[in-house]
Amino acid sequence: MIKVLIVEDDPMVAEFNRRYLEQVGGFELIAVAPSVADALQILDRQEINLILLDIFMPSMNGFDLLAQIRKLGQGVDVIVVSAACDSQSIKKSLRYGAVDYLIKPFEFERFNTALAAYRDWVTMTKGQEKLSQAELDKRLLHPNPLPVLNELPKGLTRNTLKTVWENIQEMKERSFSTEEMANRVGVSRVSMRKYLGFLTEIGVIEMEVIYGSVGRPVYQHRCIKPENNLIKRYF
Structure with missing residues (x-):
């Protein structure tokens, strides 16, 4: 099971994310942290594989947590879950190593896609020392490109x-x-x-x-x- 920490200061949004997480197999919610300070304490005590991280929070924000994680060299992955849709926030999150970025509000399908892709990546790389180009492309190439002009996605008429x-x-x-x-x-x-x-x-x-x-x-x-x-x- 992939151990997950939700870092979100809004209790209703945290509950919303928790319910969505329950619907995706292979994940175990370890804790919900309402602040970066609380998240750092949990990371110090618990093994966490993945953080679902909000950006804008009181006191320290999500970028502070990302910077601290990288500074300490902790092997934890991060999916940003934020209402921030400006290019600077997105670029900064990716530079700090976020593996995906979900813009609030989003529906379960997008959440499920992000978590399923991460789970598949973890499964594929577990115990493997080397990857082929094809295997790497499954992770690095966007799995859901925008529709080709004049061409509808599969299932739409x-x-x-x-x-x-x-x-x-x-x-x-x-x-x-x-x-x-x-x-x-x-x-x-x-x-x-x-x-x-x-x-x-x-x-x-x-x-x-x-x-x-x-x-x-x-x-x-x-x-x-x-x-x-x-x-x-x-x-």
Whole structure:
């Protein structure tokens, strides 16, 4: 089992990450640290293989923890989980050795992809002294490149995408949930998540997460470029 430490000062987000982690096999949550200081104490006492790390926290931030880990030469990997989407934060995290970067809010599919890729890498390199170029490329090359122009990802159809887009435009910039759009179009929520994920990737809609008083967070989507001609290339 890969031993995981969640470093997150927002209790609701930490719980959200914990629940997602439970759904991915091969990982064991060791602790949740609300601050960098607490994380350093846990790292001093416990064996940790992977940290799910927020960047912006009171006092010391995630970059401070990354720097300290590298300074001490600790063999722990880090996946950044942060709302920071500016290029400087992303570049800095990667320079400090983060193995992946998840921008909040994100859905389970992206979280699962990151954790599964890391787990596969750990499994592949365990006990191996040397790797082939093909094996190395599985880790270094991005597993999910952006769609080729005019080419839809596997499982998506042009007619359904057009119907989804027409319904989104009817919303007149009002936010909507995956379930609401699935009901309007007449497809499953699983299928609708794929279409909305694609539209988010090409930059015509955006997603935000809304935290209620109880239960899991709710994802809302909103059209940000209703007149964008890019989407028409895929019809």
